[in-house]
Amino acid sequence: MGSPLTMLLGPILINFLNTIDIWVWTKKYHLRRSLRGKKMECAGKGTTRRCLAPPTRRCARCQAVAYCSLSHQIAHWSVHKEECERLEEQMKHADELNDFPFIFAGEATVEVLEKRETRCLFLENRGLHRVKMWMCECQCGILAASNISSLMEGWCLASVLCPCREPQSPLQKQLDTWEDYYEWRSIPLHSPVAILLHWPLTLYWAAQLTLARSLNLEVIAELNIHYLGPDKELSQLDVFSELHALFPAIRVRLELVGPAVPEYRNGERIELYKYAHCNEIDCVCKSSEKNFSSGPSSVGVEIRLHAGYYHDRYKDLAKDSVPHLIVAPNAGIAAYTSWSPTIDLIKELNVPAVFTDYCEEASHLAASCLSTRTGRPLSVPIQLNPFRQPLVVEHSGLLLPCYSNCFLFGI
Known part of the structure; x- marks a missing residue:
C-alpha cells in the first residue's frame, strides 16, 4: 500500500x-x-x-x-x-434488454447472468448441447468444433418447432418483434430456434432500417449483402435459408468476408434451395426437390466465403457483386485497428452499412470510432435490436446483460 x-x-x-x-x-x-x-x-x-x-x-x-x-x-x-x-x-435498462416473449426467457437471461444456469445446461435440457448447428452456442462447444470444417445441417428439432418449410402465408407486414416472427411462422414460443435465427433476422432488420427508403424490396430481383467478420456463423450457414422466406421472390447473395474464414474454404460457394431440416424422417423438408416453392427457379440464397479483410478483398468481390448493404455483426470496431481501412472503404463506397455489438457500451465506443474516422454522424443511431439473440453471453466484461447482435447502428 x-x-x-x-x-x-x-x-x-x-x-x-x-x-x-x-x-x-x-x-x-x-x-x-x-x-x-x-x-x-x-x-x-x-x-x-x-x-x-x-x-x-x-x-x-x-x-x-x-x-x-x-x-x-x-x-x-x-x-x-x-x-x-x-x-x-x-x-437502468437491463430489464428491457432481458425482455423476450419466449417461455424460456428467464432461464436464458437472468438465470445465466446470475450464474444459476449456463448456456451448456440450457442447451442440454433441450437435447441440443454440442449438436450440429447448435455446437458453437456454448464455450465447450466452440472448443469441440474448432476442427470441424463441414457445413452443419439441420435443426435437430420436431417440425412444429422450426421453420423447415415454406411459410403457411406470405409475409403481409413488416416484422418488428420475435413474437411477430414466431406467429407468422406458426412456431410456439417455447421453441429455441431464435437462438440461431438471430443471424438472418438481424439481416432482415438491417435491410428494413436502411434500404426501405431507397430500394423497393418488393420488386428487385437480387439483393447483395456483404457480410463482414463471420465467425461461428460458418458452422450455422443453414439458418440463412430463412432469408428466402423473409425476402420472397428475391435472390439473396451473401458474401461472407473475414479473417476467420479458413483458407481452404476461400471461394467456397453454397446454394441454399431448401430450408434447414427438422428431425422427422417423413417431413416434406426431406424431399429431394427444392422446397422454395415461390418465385422463379433462380430464386434462392447463395453464400460465398472469402478469407481475409474486406478492404483487401473488395476489388475481387466487386467484379460480380456490388453491395446493396454491408452488415458487420458483433463487429468490435473499437477493439481492432484493422477496421480503419475497411471503414475508409465503406465511406468511399457510400453504401449503407450496419454494425452490431454485444452491449450498448461497446456500441458507444464503436460509434465514437466510426464518427471520428468518417467525419460524419451515424445515419442509424445506436438502438436495441429487436432480433437480438435471446441467450445471454456468459462471462462478459461488464455486469450489463450482453447478447449477440444486441445493439445496432450504422453509417
Whole structure:
C-alpha cells in the first residue's frame, strides 16, 4: 500500500496521461476480448499489483464493473470515471434488454447472468448441447468444433418447432418483434430456434432500417449483402435459408468476408434451395426437390466465403457483386485497428452499412470510432435490436446483460 501522498497524486498523474486517450484503447481491447467468452476479470487488472481474488467488489454507483480489491478500484477510478455515469444509465435498462416473449426467457437471461444456469445446461435440457448447428452456442462447444470444417445441417428439432418449410402465408407486414416472427411462422414460443435465427433476422432488420427508403424490396430481383467478420456463423450457414422466406421472390447473395474464414474454404460457394431440416424422417423438408416453392427457379440464397479483410478483398468481390448493404455483426470496431481501412472503404463506397455489438457500451465506443474516422454522424443511431439473440453471453466484461447482435447502428 502506498503513502497517502502517492495515493492522492497517482490518480492525477494517470488522468493526465489519459488525455491522449490511452484509457480508451485499453478499455476497448479488454471489453471486446472478454465478450469473446473469457471469464469475468477485475476491471482494474493491470493497474497496480496483480489480482489476488475474484472480482466480487462492484462499483457502488454503476454496478456494471467489478474489482478484486479496494486498491484496484481506487487505481482504476481515473479510467472508470469517464464511463461510470454512462454505464449507470445503461444498467437502468437491463430489464428491457432481458425482455423476450419466449417461455424460456428467464432461464436464458437472468438465470445465466446470475450464474444459476449456463448456456451448456440450457442447451442440454433441450437435447441440443454440442449438436450440429447448435455446437458453437456454448464455450465447450466452440472448443469441440474448432476442427470441424463441414457445413452443419439441420435443426435437430420436431417440425412444429422450426421453420423447415415454406411459410403457411406470405409475409403481409413488416416484422418488428420475435413474437411477430414466431406467429407468422406458426412456431410456439417455447421453441429455441431464435437462438440461431438471430443471424438472418438481424439481416432482415438491417435491410428494413436502411434500404426501405431507397430500394423497393418488393420488386428487385437480387439483393447483395456483404457480410463482414463471420465467425461461428460458418458452422450455422443453414439458418440463412430463412432469408428466402423473409425476402420472397428475391435472390439473396451473401458474401461472407473475414479473417476467420479458413483458407481452404476461400471461394467456397453454397446454394441454399431448401430450408434447414427438422428431425422427422417423413417431413416434406426431406424431399429431394427444392422446397422454395415461390418465385422463379433462380430464386434462392447463395453464400460465398472469402478469407481475409474486406478492404483487401473488395476489388475481387466487386467484379460480380456490388453491395446493396454491408452488415458487420458483433463487429468490435473499437477493439481492432484493422477496421480503419475497411471503414475508409465503406465511406468511399457510400453504401449503407450496419454494425452490431454485444452491449450498448461497446456500441458507444464503436460509434465514437466510426464518427471520428468518417467525419460524419451515424445515419442509424445506436438502438436495441429487436432480433437480438435471446441467450445471454456468459462471462462478459461488464455486469450489463450482453447478447449477440444486441445493439445496432450504422453509417
